[in-house]
Amino acid sequence: xxxxxxxxxxxxxxxxxxxxxxxxxxxxxxxxxxxxxxxxxxxxxxxxxxxxxxxxxxxxxxxxxxxxxxxxxxxxxxxxxxxxxxxxxxxxxxxxxxxxxxxxxxxxxxxxxxxxxxxxxxxxxxxxxxxxxxxxxxxxxxxxxxxxxxxxxxxxxxxxxxxxxxxxxxxxxxxxxxxxxxxxxxxxxxxxxxxxxxxxxxxxxxxxxxxxxxxxxxxxxxxxxxxxxxxxxxxxxxxxxxxxxxxxxxxxxxxxxxxxxxxxxxxxxxxxxxxxxxxxxxxxxxxxxxxxxxxxxxxxxxxxxxxxxxxxxxxxxxxxxxxxxxxxxxxxxxxxxxxxxxxxxxxxxxxxxxxxxxxxxxxxxxxxxxxxxxxxxxxxxxxxxxxxxxxxxxxxxxxxxxxxxxxxxxxxxxx
Amino acid sequence: xxxxxxxxxxxxxxxxxxxxxxxxxxxxxxxxxxxxxxxxxxxxxxxxxxxxxxxxxxxxxxxxxxxxxxxxxxxxxxxxxxxxxxxxxxxxxxxxxxxxxxxxxxxxxxxxxxxxxxxxxxxxxxxxxxxxxxxxxxxxxxxxxxxxxxxxxxxxxxxxxxxxxxxxxxxxxxxxxxxxxxxxxxxxxxxxxxxxxxxxxxxxxxxxxxxxxxxxxxxxxxxxxxxxxxxxxxxxxxxxxxxxxxxxxxxxxxxxxxxxxxxxxxxxxxxxxxxxxxxxxxxxxxxxxxxxxxxxxxxxxxxxxxxxxxxxxxxxxxxxxxxxxxxxxxxxxxxxxxxxxxxxxxxxxxxxx
Numbered sequence: 001x002x003x004x005x006x007x008x009x010x011x012x013x014x015x016x017x018x019x020x021x022x023x024x025x026x027x028x029x030x031x032x033x034x035x036x037x038x039x040x041x042x043x044x045x046x047x048x049x050x051x052x053x054x055x056x057x058x059x060x061x062x063x064x065x066x067x068x069x070x071x072x073x074x075x076x077x078x079x080x081x082x083x084x085x086x087x088x089x090x091x092x093x094x095x096x097x098x099x100x101x102x103x104x105x106x107x108x109x110x111x112x113x114x115x116x117x118x119x120x121x122x123x124x125x126x127x128x129x130x131x132x133x134x135x136x137x138x139x140x141x142x143x144x145x146x147x148x149x150x151x152x153x154x155x156x157x158x159x160x161x162x163x164x165x166x167x168x169x170x171x172x173x174x175x176x177x178x179x180x181x182x183x184x185x186x187x188x189x190x191x192x193x194x195x196x197x198x199x200x201x202x203x204x205x206x207x208x209x210x211x212x213x214x215x216x217x218x219x220x221x222x223x224x225x226x227x228x229x230x231x232x233x234x235x236x237x238x239x240x241x242x243x244x245x246x247x248x249x250x251x252x253x254x255x256x257x258x259x260x261x262x263x264x265x266x267x268x269x270x271x272x273x274x275x276x277x278x279x280x281x282x283x284x285x286x287x288x289x290x291x292x293x294x295x296x297x298x299x300x301x302x303x304x305x306x307x308x309x310x311x312x313x314x315x316x317x318x319x320x321x322x323x324x325x326x327x328x329x330x331x332x333x334x335x336x337x338x339x340x341x342x343x344x345x346x347x348x349x350x351x352x353x354x355x356x357x358x359x360x361x362x363x364x365x366x367x368x369x370x371x372x373x374x375x376x377x378x379x380x381x382x383x384x385x386x387x388x389x390x391x392x393x394x395x396x397x398x399x400x401x402x403x404x405x406x407x408x409x410x411x412x413x414x415x
Numbered sequence: 416x417x418x419x420x421x422x423x424x425x426x427x428x429x430x431x432x433x434x435x436x437x438x439x440x441x442x443x444x445x446x447x448x449x450x451x452x453x454x455x456x457x458x459x460x461x462x463x464x465x466x467x468x469x470x471x472x473x474x475x476x477x478x479x480x481x482x483x484x485x486x487x488x489x490x491x492x493x494x495x496x497x498x499x500x501x502x503x504x505x506x507x508x509x510x511x512x513x514x515x516x517x518x519x520x521x522x523x524x525x526x527x528x529x530x531x532x533x534x535x536x537x538x539x540x541x542x543x544x545x546x547x548x549x550x551x552x553x554x555x556x557x558x559x560x561x562x563x564x565x566x567x568x569x570x571x572x573x574x575x576x577x578x579x580x581x582x583x584x585x586x587x588x589x590x591x592x593x594x595x596x597x598x599x600x601x602x603x604x605x606x607x608x609x610x611x612x613x614x615x616x617x618x619x620x621x622x623x624x625x626x627x628x629x630x631x632x633x634x635x636x637x638x639x640x641x642x643x644x645x646x647x648x649x650x651x652x653x654x655x656x657x658x659x660x661x662x663x664x665x666x667x668x669x670x671x672x673x674x675x676x677x678x679x680x681x682x683x684x685x686x687x688x689x690x691x692x693x694x695x696x697x698x699x700x701x702x703x704x705x706x707x708x709x710x711x712x713x714x715x716x717x718x719x720x721x722x723x724x725x726x727x728x729x730x731x732x733x734x735x736x737x738x739x740x741x742x743x744x745x746x747x748x749x750x751x752x753x754x755x756x757x758x759x760x761x762x763x764x765x766x767x768x
Contacts, residue, residue, distance in 0.1 A: 154440065154678075154679060154680075155440035155678070155679065155680040156437060156438070156439055156440045158437070159434055159436070159437060160433075175432075178434055178435050179432045179433065179434060179435065180432065180433050180435055181430070181432055182430065182431055183428060183429070184428065184429055184430075184431075186427065186428070188426045189428070198428040200428060200430040201428065283439060305433075307433050315678075316678065
């Protein structure tokens with residue numbers, strides 16, 4: 001019996017020693033990854049990417065910069081961003097996600113190899129947990145956040161949000177019973193000269209011209225802006241340069257296109273139409289109507305829509321300015337939210353810093369339609385919206401604990 | 416909702432059912448009249464020339480091509496007596512100089528009257544940004560002041576035989592629905608149109624109505640009607656540009672008869688459409704509450720009847736206000752009076768001269 005016990009004890013020691021050996025190997029392997037020098041180098045690279053990403057907004061809109069510089073593994077940075085004069089070419093650089101992932105690995109490796117758990121180190125651990133969570137939170141936001149907008153005219157309702165910057169060509173067959181049948185062609189498929197055919201499309205679509213940013217101009221000597229409704233319908237698209245992040249008006253690209261509709265599988269032209277997101281954003285919107293095989297279809301180029309199972313009705317919109325100036329002081333939307341799926345029907349107000357949170361989305365007061373005729377809400381769906389709060393809370397708590405220990409040690413010494 | 420899944424399939428054609436869009440509010444359906452103003456600005460020989468075409472949107476849209484022909488025909492002669500010459504399109508009538516204007520030209524576009532004015536001013540008037548901002552305010556816009564880089568939305572440059580011109584093309588908000596939110600807009604110079612150019616009108620005075628001995632300020636005509644102790648007052652007031660807008664004005668009138676302010680949607684339900692001469696107009700009738708409280712025992716119930724329309728840069732108000740019973744009795748006469756109003760044609764005006 002004692003022998004057996006002895007053997008077991010020896011075997012246990014041996015297994016423990018093996019584990020320790022393997023762990024030492026892992027630590028040895030992780031040591032370079034856990035290097036503090038690497039942390040400093042990664043931070044330096046982060047400074048460079050933030051600097052270059054900021055400069056890149058001279059040429060591109062903020063969404064493109066965020067996508068290319070901060071939510072990517074690698075980015076090609078033009079030389080001229082760093083030398084401030086015109087030099088052709090660019091060089092590859094780690095993108096935000098790669099740097100974030102390396103920082104994450106660096107931090108975890110440092111904890112695995114160097115840090116030991118002691119009561120005095122709780123503060124440091126909490127702070128690092130906060131940083132870790134912050135990095136993961138950005139990953140969740142980058143992967144899953146959807147930003148949209150909702151326009152509502154005073155006295156009217158909205159049932160969908162749209163995503164500025166993401167375009168679709170919609171072919172709508174107006175139906176009876178309050179429902180329309182819609183086929184959408186994503187903007188990525190709209191390539192000049194290409195023919196788009198699909199079983200769900202009532203005709204083939206050929207894109208003759210596609211302008212990623214445009215304005216519509218009226219015919220005649222003037223080009224009134226805003227155009228009147230009949231002028232919008234007859235207006236022609238004109239190419240504009242792409243919006244950049246340094247645009248003081250923070251505008252967005254508004255595409256227009258000319259499309260030719262052909263009978264399925266044939267060269268027979270049904271119609272050639274100018275479609276534009278401008279025509280979808282004016283009130284009332286203008287859709288081109290074509291008739292194929294006795295059925296009428298409406299064609300519209302628009303920002304991608306996402307229909308909601310609830311309705312927001314704008315009862316009143318207030319836009320206050322500071323006295324004797326045109327500087328906005330406050331925007332406020334008095335709305336009624338009707339959501340039959342949740343049994344909700346209530347009045348509420350949305351104003352600056354007082355968003356509405358509903359069905360996993362947050363509705364912020366963002367803007368107003370021209371001439372104060374309605375509100376524009378920014379609608380954000382972000383499953384990770386709480387993570388930064390928790391992360392900052394953890395980091396704050398960590399600092400409190402850590403500096404609390406230091407203070408108590410100091411006080412013990414002097415008192 | 417199947418549409419909610421669209422975001423997951425970015426590059427694929429998809430099909431789904433969607434509810435129809437909710438109806439737009441009545442005012443967004445664009446059936447209310449707007450003004451349109453196209454101004455060609457020419458800087459020549461140290462002067463700034465304004466060729467301003469103004470009328471309803473329908474009229475000016477129909478006239479934009481003939482206006483382009485008119486501008487192309489301009490010739491700067493250098494002659495002090497007749498510094499600029501032009502060729503008038505068919506049907507356009509030059510009524511000659513008045514005040515600071517070199518000419519006032521009248522015409523019709525799509526059956527609706529419009530007016531082209533030619534005004535030379537000094538070089539200090541050549542600030543396009545300031546002009547566009549002021550004209551936009553006149554047309555009912557209350558947004559922030561324009562930044563210089565926003566001008567390209569409104570100003571277009573064209574090359575002509577005599578040099579470069581800037582064309583400013585602006586459209587008013589529909590019936591200036593939400594205008595007037597900025598009370599300081601009124602501090603701006605309202606119009607370069609000299610005083611006294613408000614057109615004369617013809618009308619038939621209903622029986623028992625008479626011109627008031629005490630004209631109301633800001634009104635071109637003040638009448639009174641009804642029994643001596645309870646006379647109601649009738650005024651005609653053309654106000655330049657936005658004139659406060661529909662919501663502001665209606666709620667002010669409602670306040671005058673003791674009613675609470677209402678929202679735009681409700682205002683539109685009160686609006687009855689009518690036509691004054693050839694101009695689309697809206698008609699409102701508001702009667703205050705009966706005063707049965709002790710403190711208000713002496714205050715009579717009041718009514719206000721107003722017809723409002725746009726004509727060539729002015730918002731016109733024809734208003735009857737006073738005791739509710741007298742106003743109700745005079746309402747048929749008021750409608751007949753409004754129906755009788757005519758803006759004289761050239762021949763008729765010639766006779767008056």
